[in-house]
Amino acid sequence: MATESDLSCNGLIRRFGKTAAVDHISLDVPAGTFFSILGPSGCGKTTLLRLLAGFDKPDEGDIFIRGQRMNDVPPNKRPVNMVFQHLALFPTMTVGDNIGYGLKRRKVPAAERRKRIARVLEQVGLPGLEQRNPQELSGGQRQRVALARCLVLEPTLLLLDEPLGALDLKLREQMKVELKHLQKQFGTTFVYITHDQSEAMVMSDQVAVMKNGRFEQVAPPEELYREPATPFVAGFVGDNNRLSGEVVTLADNMADIRLDNGEVVRGRLAANELSSGDRAELYVRPESLMFTGEALKDGFCAMQAKVLTTLFDGANSRVEAENGGQPVFARLPQDGTAPRLTTGAEIRLAWDPKLARVYGAGQS
């Protein structure tokens, strides 16, 4: 086993009845990194996390933490702590006792315990709140107490089960940044699961996109965004337009696709097994689409679309259009360059073929 990784798993399988909730998962998390597992609900990410925490046992495969096999180690003996989705702060204890609970189990003397509780509370930005009850705190403060309760034990691995889900939008945005800072500050390895791609993208060093119990792709956020390995990743990470058509020509890793309305567009090949005549799907992001006239930028391709409606949302404003019955979204720049659009207007959308990805149809 590679010793420098804090967590490594190989061939993890957990079956419930006939379906495998976790299906041949192998992963390797280097020390001190923020690793996210991103997937829609029901993809098995919570099951995976529970395997790591020790609340559940894998049917096959091994879990190693710092090179030590963990399969038969009970949760209370693992160097792993978990921040639960609903935090699970002990309501019958004060904040100080909540944080002290784990230290007490390790027989840390009372004076030392008090010192460490005070220090960790300061680190998470809640100095002096030891005597409060968790119920008296705000959502964001409770979040921090839950983190402090784990971090005070200096675990090798901190597992987080969508802890931001219960917060309102504004606070969630704030906590995202804060979590990332805390992770850097403590240097603990975080394994974070979420269905919210923005949480995963903002905070993580590495993101694993999970679907039906398997990892579709494991990569840094930017790579997931720019080089999605599968159509599922392309559709799940960030917004994407999907245009189906037929492969006309293939050259230099680029493919020309004839859309169903006859237009020919280009994109970069994501998989090599395509040949001309195959059905294919081209994914192009709303933010890659530009409004254009007849004159095209060099190397760009374009298609016609009919405006259905515009969706104003500040910097995220988009236009909803259609191309031969397929919906297309394009970002509306808010710097004054966007044309005035009325329903039914014909527009021309252009993009750099290097920013579009082509997959064989029926892969997702």
Add this chain to the structure above:
Amino acid sequence: MNASASRLSLWLLLTPFLLWIVLLVLVPHLQMLRVSFQVRESWDTLAWGLQQYQNFFSESYYWRTFVRTGVMSLFTTFLTLLIAFPIAWYIARLARGRSKGILFLACLIPFWASELVRTYGWMILLRESGLFSSWLQALGWVDGPVEMLYNDVAVIIGLVYNGLLFMVVPLVTTLDGMDENLVEAGYDLGGGHATVLREVVIPWAMPGIVSGCIVVFMLTLGSYLTPILMGGKDSAWFTEQIFTQFITRFNWEQGAALGVLLLVLSSLMVWLGLKLTGQSLRKVMG
């Protein structure tokens, strides 16, 4: 609705409650309190005095039974809690769907029969010619018939059985509301089974534990049939003495004094229990 109409409806709603409290609770108890301080001088004259209470303290049989009843009730309550907790845990946390309802019903079913019938049921099992005795003989573990009735153990068995439901219900209710993650967090942060039980589960279940204990303690302290039928000559219960004073000896004054003392004891114990566990009556009774 105008003010006078709403006031009228309030009074109408309150009337049954007030009648209940005043006629069935307050008046009899005040009456009993009054009687307990009356000393009969001759067949038609009464004086105020503490004679009955003095009798209680000077006659060791009275206060010994009193203390015995209190201690045995406490023990019964504790035993009921020990037995009910795993049952409640199973019903609330482990049983799923239908089996949950069926198990709950199984706890409830014995209470469709009266206490008398339930007690006789136990007597059928425990008496000399009863089921357990004959089984033991059939297995060859004992030589002759064994009498398991008419002792303190039999009384406690009967009392625990009678109190079980009243302990299980509040426990199931509180344990039902506990987030599974709390238990998991308890383990995750390094706790063993005993620690999680002591530090996480029991504090959470405390309102249920206390309310169950209060109900069972009061029921046990005031129970009459079970100790009489299942107890022996040496296992006198305090309620028996009250009965004797009122009915056999026709000494209402003494009976009333004993009744007041029993009431004081149970109130005191409930108060003490709440104080010691840091619970308030409001929290415990919902």
